[in-house]
Amino acid sequence: MAPKVPPQPTLEQSSTAAEAGHGHAHHAPPKGILRWLLTTNHKEIGTLYLIFSLTMFFIGGIFALVVRLELFQPGLQFVRPEFFNQMTTMHGLIMVFAAVMPAFTGLANWMIPLQIGAPDMALPRLNNFSFWLLPVAFCLLLSTLLMPGGGPNFGWTFYAPLSTTYAPPSTTFFILSLHIAGISSILGAINIIATILNMRAPGMRLMDMPLFVWTWLITAFLLIAVMPVLAGVITMMLMDINFGTSFFNAAGGGDPVLFQHLFWFFGHPEVYIMILPAFGIVSAIIPTFSRKRLFGYASMVYAVAAIAILSFVVWGHHMFAVGMPLVGQLFFMYATMLIAVPTGVKVFNWVATMFRGSISFEPPMLFALAFVVQFTIGGFSGLMLAIAPADFQYHDTYFVVAHFHYVLVPGAIFAILAGAYYWLPKWTGHYPNERLSQWHFWLSVIGVNLTFFPMHFSGLAGMPRRIPDYALQFADFNLASSLGAFIFGFSQLLFVALIVLCVRGGKKAPAQAWGDYATDLEWSVPSPAPLHTFETPPTFERPAH
Amino acid sequence: MRTLLVWLAGGLTLVGSSQVALANGWNMPVGVSTLSGEIYGLHMTIFWICVVIGVVVFGVMFYSLFKFRHSRGAKASNFHENTTVEVIWTIVPLLILVGMAVPATATLQKIYDPSEAELDVMVTGQQWRWRYEYLGEDVSFISNLATPRAQINGEEARGEHYLLEVDEPLVLPVNRKVRFLFTSDDVMHAWWVPQLAVKQDAIPGFVNENWVEIQEPGIYRGQCAELCGVDHGFMPIVVHAVEEEEFDTWLAERKEAAAEEAMGIDREWEMDELMERGEGIYSSICASCHQPEGQGSPPAFPALAGNEQLISDKDWHVNKVINGVSGSAMPSFRNTLNPVELASVLTYTRNAWGNDTGEVVQPAEIAERLEE
Amino acid sequence: MSRNESEVREAGVRRTVWRTVAALVGMFAFAFALVPMYDAFCRLTGINGKVDTTAQAIVNEEVDESRMVTVQFITRNGTGLPWRMEAETRQVRLHPGQTSEIYFTFSNQSGAESWGRAVPSVSPSKATRHVRKTSCFCFEEQQLQAGERIELPLVFQLARDLPPEVHTVTLVYTLYPVEGRHQPLQAEVQTKQGEEA
Amino acid sequence: MWEVVKSVLAAFLGVQREQQRLKDFEKGNPVAFIAVGIVMGAVLVGLIVLVASLAAG
Known part of the structure; x- marks a missing residue:
């Protein structure tokens, strides 16, 4: 019962032939580099975001491999401690701000207009501008590595006074690049909120939106609320470093703990910004391949909305060892426990969706299942960290x-x-190569677990974070972690090969690439999705959710 | 029936091996302080709760993956909502957590109990070492990493307590409540000894309080747990817990040694006496920035060997060491080193690596300079 | 899409954009407003050992003879200030409700006049609100000529309602240079030293 | 109004019935839900602070 849509010209034809049925003159789109530089099409900008995110994922990955290379054995073999600190900091910054967030923004740019039946984002030119801010921001950030005094070496959480009074001279460039990246995220969030609230197909109300769109709407609200606070913090840092104020400098009446409160007030909603869209994606994939409706759709929608509000009151659990009074410790412990339940419990919804379903294991489902299992393990260790007295032993360790x-x-x-695997047929018109994706999946799972599971034990045994060298009792755990890191790192090259093959060829994919259980609007558009879709908004009948 | 046995055997070996693993060095130490056992208890309780929930959740999941495979012709049923089940699986974890919150609150209240302590120790974090002051006893010393640089760079074999050994450990009495006051001279550090289950941030300009009561004598090792710059991984903590009488005699000895050292200030010291002592202090404190041969790593850490400014202007050199340089990594050693130590390291740096100015800096001169 | 439908949509988009921009400006201002709010909250609850930097009046309440509290004084010299700060005594034993006066000696060891400030901190933090200071050198920045040596008093009252479980209160003063305060005279001296350093 | 408060509380628990969701989205306007959500959030924070200060004793 997919909604009926007038046939659309395919990608190749539409970019050259004049638009069918539209009066306005359509000058031939620019070719080559200019096409990508000036594009205002949400599909092309989505692709730009995803390619940028993948490159940054590899750059951040290289930094991580340098860290793991040094930690392979006790002793300083490869890098000096100053450079090691720069590597851990840049790994954190690149992965959080340049790999994960742009990847989700790319998926949002591609899929939100398709899933709500809109021709494009509400503000196409703003969309282009907010993408092209990112390469500028992160080239600037990466260039700090070459500056005298080295790049940022104070951890991705850049605590004062290490990041203000005792920081290398390149810190001002670090602040500028974070400002630009922040502005890019804010503009992206404005664009997404304006699109979702105003450009849904007639007949589709807020409640008929797929869960990916709903989680992204909530994430966009979180971005709007929190990125300005990050901008505020780094502006205060800038004034402390260059203009002689002392927000965080005890000498002038400031307070380094104030920095931590401000940073983590931004920091905790930020980690929800990085996980809510993932909830949306997995909630789209698991029902499709279990051939069964998502269990408790309403609970998922409400829980995600509640997280948006409650995520602002739990930031203190990052600071249990800073010397808060007893009332503060108890408050943050209780608040963290209360919010952990509605969030963690969403995992049961996915399991219930699979229960008595009819499950098949195509690549997207494999990754979604691995997400459910391993995210739950992360959730459990999070639950353990919420216990404040125990956190005195866990805090700032490898646990x-x-x-x-x-x-x-x-x-x-x-x-x-x-x-990516789920929507590649829609983007490229071909199924991803089955054998290659199996290899990519199993190597990634082995690599991830071999890297991060031993870290639980080295952390419990007493190994602190961010140290370039360690005592002998942590040697075996770090050996395994480093081995796993290299396996996981190089197995991502398979993903690159798979993407290239998939774009160029592979099994042709019909419009409904994953069977008739994928009922969202994007599957009503032919694959590969033509450059301009839903020029005339589709009539939308409300499928019972 | 057979599969049940296989599952049972598998489960038992898993639990057995995990017990063995948890025992030696894979898990949080049970610790030797009055509270570390309770904290370990909380940790293991929440750990086993998570394991049980995990087994149930993953059991249902893998069962469904196995049983309801599309390839085996499983037909999808049509239920997609059951609020009662959802309420149950939300309330149950909530109750478990409220159950966990009660003992956790009790333990936290004990951690925050400011009752009377017999001994107060001020712990000051500096860029890349710890300073301990026994308040009211006039005993204070610096605790530096004792692992030689050669072991770190791999030229020598690594010792048993590699990176967890210091030249002057913190000596504490057993069965006496010791109150810690933490602060820092430069950036944020964190003082952490896993066996004592004490971790507290040292924040510049502010003081944090914590306490411990050790129950078993022994040597307990820990590290700085807050990123504080280049040598964050090289500022360990070693606590010697000794019997109460042994501690009292040690403290008396140290007090008397400190007094005698203070006496020795006004006598005339020999050049080689100061040089030999100065070299020890230089290698443990100054070498980490100015490098063992005094070549430094400019621009961050200036070279001392062949430094014209240093050789020509003794007063400038003394001022730099006593008052430090604000806004740079050079701390003030005014009240971290006593006059004899200051005189030794100044004499050493003015006469080592070819700087031979021939001048001897007398402790009396430094003492008078400090008292100005 | 007919003309007025697209107009309605444009209007909707514009309205949403302006609302979000307003929210953004609000949140940015909120970030900066957090600084004074944090200060006020700390002073109100006394957390983080932040003591009032304004004089408070002595409340004449009769002294609680039943318990004695040890008040310790610790002085620390921050980096880069050639001064020396010593408390007249290391600790004092008081009854809650009593007032006490302690002298701190400041001496400027360097050859140049300089400005310094003592930053106070109290532990345990729950005792902070119960230390009422009537006069303290930490209230304002101190100026010392070259080689000058002065004694400044700290007069405080330990409130009677000090929580019963608190037996020891530690007052820590960290001495920091004050860079901002450059008189012209001071400026040349500073730059001359600047080149040498 | 009471309907909205009930839904927000259900949201904090993370559980909701389908037809309640349809009713909420049908006639409830989002601004009311957001406002009540923030207010209930503040109430929850107040409650936890109360419990924490009692426990801290």
């Missing part, structure tokens, strides 16, 4: 590193990969 990598790597990144 925390294991926690957030389990939630981010098999969490956000596997969800992005699952989204």
